[in-house]
Amino acid sequence: MTTRVLALEAATDACSVALWADGVVAARREIAPRRHAELLLPWAEEVLAEAGWSRSSLDVIAFGRGPGAFTGLRIAAGVTQGLALGLGRPVAPVSTLAALALDAGEAAGSAESPVLVATALDARMGEVYWAPWRVAREAVAPLAEEAVSAPEVIGAPGEEGPWIAAGSGWGAHGEALAAVLGEPAAIEAERRPDAAAVARLASRATEGAGLVPAAEAVPVYLRPWRPGT
Numbered sequence: 001m002t003t004r005v006l007a008l009e010a011a012t013d014a015c016s017v018a019l020w021a022d023g024v025v026a027a028r029r030e031i032a033p034r035r036h037a038e039l040l041l042p043w044a045e046e047v048l049a050e051a052g053w054s055r056s057s058l059d060v061i062a063f064g065r066g067p068g069a070f071t072g073l074r075i076a077a078g079v080t081q082g083l084a085l086g087l088g089r090p091v092a093p094v095s096t097l098a099a100l101a102l103d104a105g106e107a108a109g110s111a112e113s114p115v116l117v118a119t120a121l122d123a124r125m126g127e128v129y130w131a132p133w134r135v136a137r138e139a140v141a142p143l144a145e146e147a148v149s150a151p152e153v154i155g156a157p158g159e160e161g162p163w164i165a166a167g168s169g170w171g172a173h174g175e176a177l178a179a180v181l182g183e184p185a186a187i188e189a190e191r192r193p194d195a196a197a198v199a200r201l202a203s204r205a206t207e208g209a210g211l212v213p214a215a216e217a218v219p220v221y222l223r224p225w226r227p228g229t
Contacts, residue, residue, distance in 0.1 A: 005060045007199035010036040010076040011068025011096040014192040017043040019051050020199030026050040027196055036075045062202030064193050065093035066220040067129035073219035084214035091217035092202035092210055097131045098140045099197035104166035104188055105135025118181055120169025123148050128169035132157040148222040151176035166191045
């Protein structure tokens, strides 16, 4: 039976919602700073109505669990928990950096050839949320643990490039990141995590390997909360 996934993503200034069942069924996306709380739940209802699905027809609720903006992550986690608890469904917390890597890697490469993607989101205060990935055949494999640090001191991954660079961290700190990784083959600083990619990754999750009870669906911040984040 096809897994039906509702996914929410609010880790950056972009807000998005997507339904997935062997492909994007319906989606909403907008650059909407500080409007995530206003948009996520109404959009979820809109895409369900557009697809002709009921809430009870969903198998999994997914969300971009971070890293990213603290407020957006808390909002997405809260809406996800509320939906999942009400339906008695499991939750798939999906790395926002993995979702970003999936989109960037597939846009740059082919299904047969792996693509190396260096994701970096601007974490403010002179830091980036960072992780390198290998993307191939709709699979995303981490080459190092996700981390937050100054771009000058990110750990170099164990593989040589060329790299596809993705995320706002490259717009804010591209020169420092390139000094560690080498000059990327392409830079997509405007690319943001998207709910459709979150849903695709969530559709492969299983109990004990990516799915958790609603109460355990919590954001991953990578650093303690600080005012203004």
